[in-house]
Amino acid sequence: MNAAYEFVVGPLAWIAGAIFVLGSIYRLVSMYALAVKKDYSSLPYMDLKYSLRSIIHWLNPFGTAGWKASPWTAAVTFIFHICLIITPLFLLGHAVLLETFHGIEWPTISDGLADGLTMLVIAGCIFFIIRRATVDKLKYITSGMDWFVIFLVLATFLTGFAAYHQWLNYQFILILHILAGEAMLASIPFTRLSHMIFWVFIRGYMGSEFGKVRHAKDW
Amino acid sequence: MSIPGIRDRKIEDVGLQAGVDRLTEDQIQKTIKKVLKGETGAKLKLYAETCMRCGLCAEGCHYYMSHDKDPSYAPVSKVRQTMWEILRHNGKVSPEFIYGCAQIAYTECNMCKRCAHYCPLGIDIGYIISVVRRICHKLGVVPLYIQDTAHSHSATMNQMWVKDDEWPDALQWQEDEARDEIPNLRIPLEVEGADIFYSVIGPEPKFRTQLIYQAAVLMNETGQSWTMPATPGWDNSDMAMYTGDYEVMGRIKRAHFDTAMRLKVKRIVMGECGHAFRSIYDMGNRWLGWKMHPVRVMHAIEFYHELLEKGQLKIAKTFDTPVTLHDPCNIIRGRGLMDQAREVVKAFCPNFVEMTPNREHNYCCCAGGGVINCGPPFKNVRVEGNKVKAEQLIRTGVPVVIAPCHNCHGGLEDIIHAYKTGQELKFLIDIIYECMEKPDAVE
Ligand code: SF4
Numbered sequence: 111m112n113a114a115y116e117f118v119v120g121p122l123a124w125i126a127g128a129i130f131v132l133g134s135i136y137r138l139v140s141m142y143a144l145a146v147k148k149d150y151s152s153l154p155y156m157d158l159k160y161s162l163r164s165i166i167h168w169l170n171p172f173g174t175a176g177w178k179a180s181p182w183t184a185a186v187t188f189i190f191h192i193c194l195i196i197t198p199l200f201l202l203g204h205a206v207l208l209e210t211f212h213g214i215e216w217p218t219i220s221d222g223l224a225d226g227l228t229m230l231v232i233a234g235c236i237f238f239i240i241r242r243a244t245v246d247k248l249k250y251i252t253s254g255m256d257w258f259v260i261f262l263v264l265a266t267f268l269t270g271f272a273a274y275h276q277w278l279n280y281q282f283i284l285i286l287h288i289l290a291g292e293a294m295l296a297s298i299p300f301t302r303l304s305h306m307i308f309w310v311f312i313r314g315y316m317g318s319e320f321g322k323v324r325h326a327k328d329w
Numbered sequence: 330m331s332i333p334g335i336r337d338r339k340i341e342d343v344g345l346q347a348g349v350d351r352l353t354e355d356q357i358q359k360t361i362k363k364v365l366k367g368e369t370g371a372k373l374k375l376y377a378e379t380c381m382r383c384g385l386c387a388e389g390c391h392y393y394m395s396h397d398k399d400p401s402y403a404p405v406s407k408v409r410q411t412m413w414e415i416l417r418h419n420g421k422v423s424p425e426f427i428y429g430c431a432q433i434a435y436t437e438c439n440m441c442k443r444c445a446h447y448c449p450l451g452i453d454i455g456y457i458i459s460v461v462r463r464i465c466h467k468l469g470v471v472p473l474y475i476q477d478t479a480h481s482h483s484a485t486m487n488q489m490w491v492k493d494d495e496w497p498d499a500l501q502w503q504e505d506e507a508r509d510e511i512p513n514l515r516i517p518l519e520v521e522g523a524d525i526f527y528s529v530i531g532p533e534p535k536f537r538t539q540l541i542y543q544a545a546v547l548m549n550e551t552g553q554s555w556t557m558p559a560t561p562g563w564d565n566s567d568m569a570m571y572t573g574d575y576e577v578m579g580r581i582k583r584a585h586f587d588t589a590m591r592l593k594v595k596r597i598v599m600g601e602c603g604h605a606f607r608s609i610y611d612m613g614n615r616w617l618g619w620k621m622h623p624v625r626v627m628h629a630i631e632f633y634h635e636l637l638e639k640g641q642l643k644i645a646k647t648f649d650t651p652v653t654l655h656d657p658c659n660i661i662r663g664r665g666l667m668d669q670a671r672e673v674v675k676a677f678c679p680n681f682v683e684m685t686p687n688r689e690h691n692y693c694c695c696a697g698g699g700v701i702n703c704g705p706p707f708k709n710v711r712v713e714g715n716k717v718k719a720e721q722l723i724r725t726g727v728p729v730v731i732a733p734c735h736n737c738h739g740g741l742e743d744i745i746h747a748y749k750t751g752q753e754l755k756f757l758i759d760i761i762y763e764c765m766e767k768p769d770a771v772e
């Protein structure tokens with residue numbers, strides 16, 4: 111068990127991190143190259159001001175037609191994403207790892223808060239899963255990939271929650287948690303989770319077309 | 330591969346049927362691969378990959394809202410039934426599947442981009458549908474009626490098979506008619522160096538000639554330096570853009586811009602048309618390699634607004650019947666003329682009532698995007714697909730609807746009739762003509 115633990119927090123963590131970082135860079139660079147080659151009727155319209163205008167409006171959960179039409183989904187989406195980003199970044203347990211292995215000091219949030227945020231992420235996952243399974247318009251469009259990404263997130267946070275509360279076999283659950291987290295990290299550039307790295311550009315492009323050419327709101 | 334949705338509502342169309350009858354799966358795959366590889370890139374790839382299948386765009390679409398939230402009409406579902414399947418099978422799809430793709434792309438999406446206000450990611454469903462149309466065009470699977478207009482564009486440079494000599498004839502006829510009212514009125518042809526090239530859509534000389542008459546009165550009575558060409562290139566409309574025939578789109582836009590440059594005008598002022606504006610302002614120029622249009626392009630609304638601001642257009646009386654305004658997608662979501670439109674309307678109509686939702690969020694007329702041009706076989710698709718528009722109109726409770734767009738007129742006319750809203754439709758120029766000061770008029 112100890113060897114397995116050493117492996118997942120050691121080499122495997124490096125590999126997952128590298129896949130995430132290098133993979134993201136590769137995706138961004140190659141996507142940009144493709145856009146230069148093939149989307150030249152769009153690319154020159156990109157505009158920083160109008161990109162930001164659009165991004166800022168869409169970061170307001172009450173500020174757009176889309177969010178207003180589905181307020182519950184909007185609320186859950188925001189809470190889910192905020193907790194999803196904050197919890198792993200500032201969790202004490204993660205910071206300790208950073209310090210032990212790399213001597214880096216890192217700000218943290220209290221364990222109690224992290225526990226609460228984790229529960230919110232899990233609740234968000236359950237909301238999205240139920241929504242996907244029961245709402246007609248979602249059943250119609252859902253593919254395997256959509257299930258994969260949501261269960262990957264759920265697995266990571268559920269095992270993290272269980273490990274913190276020392277449910278079942280602590281070591282075993284902890285290793286599962288680390289594995290799931292690493293799988294999630296490595297999946298970001300190559301699955302639907304890639305919206306994390308591409309979103310600002312897609313949103314920015316729509317904002318630019320609407321702002322600069324169409325002189326209209328895109329929210 | 331065939332999914333419940335479009336396969337359960339197939340509509341017979343000679344153009345679509347004859348098109349798919351000629352196809353084999355191998356040919357289809359070859360063509361699709363060529364289009365995807367040659368003409369699409371990061372945009373389509375990113376849209377396909379990062380669309381979260383969250384369904385938030387559904388509420389944005391009038392088809393979805395009008396069909397009691399039938400999931401197969403949601404924007405993302407239209408893509409799910411077409412492009413996502415094409416990508417999943419690497420283009421290896423059946424002729425029957427292509428029939429369904431064409432029916433969805435040409436008749437169940439107006440490319441109005443209203444759903445853009447609902448998608449958090451910023452996915453452009455209208456663009457994806459336009460790629461599906463491009464594929465269908467390349468495969469020769471296009472509804473008969475709209476294909477006929479594209480043929481007309483290609484052969485005559487106008488949408489309605491107007492012959493070269495019929496065009497100046499129609500203008501002269503309108504000039505003659507108008508001279509009964511305004512004896513000094515002229516429709517100046519081929520005036521080099523005029524300020525304005527006034528351009529119209531093919532149907533105007535064919536069956537909406539009163540619009541040419543009224544525009545001529547406006548130009549004459551506000552003292553404009555204007556001209557119309559006597560040659561092909563006068564028509565600003567563009568159904569080729571909507572069939573996916575971008576080669577022809579490029580030819581007709583070039584003819585239009587070339588005509589403006591030959592006449593050395595300062596700007597092109599267009600009549601009250603939405604799709605033509607989109608073609609000239611946003612699409613044709615890009616295909617021809619211009620970032621923006623090479624000659625200044627102004628939609629009629631902008632022009633009326635300018636005339637009012639400069640004090641050239643004077644109001645003789647107001648139009649007191651309560652009116653509402655329909656915001657045409659291509660000039661509101663497409664050009665942001667919502668405030669100017671309202672200022673013009675309010676200048677003439679003291680009893681103006683907003684319909685809701687309005688401005689950028691207004692529902693499309695469901696005729697746009699070439700849907701009305703697909704002809705009688707698909708009329709019910711757009712009438713049933715726009716119950717929400719009828720409800721919107723009824724809620725205003727006013728007898729007159731102003732729609733400053735040709736396509737919107739066609740679409741709203743059918744909706745008003747089918748849902749018995751009992752309203753009268755008007756172009757802005759109808760009201761302006763009726764209420765403006767005409768210093769040279771004899772009666
Ligand atoms: S008709 Fe308009 S709202 Fe509906 S899918 Fe097409 S572009 Fe979107």
Ligand code: SF4
Nearest residue numbers: 380381383384386448
């Ligand atoms: S197009 Fe946008 S709103 Fe619609 S399902 Fe995809 S991500 Fe969601």
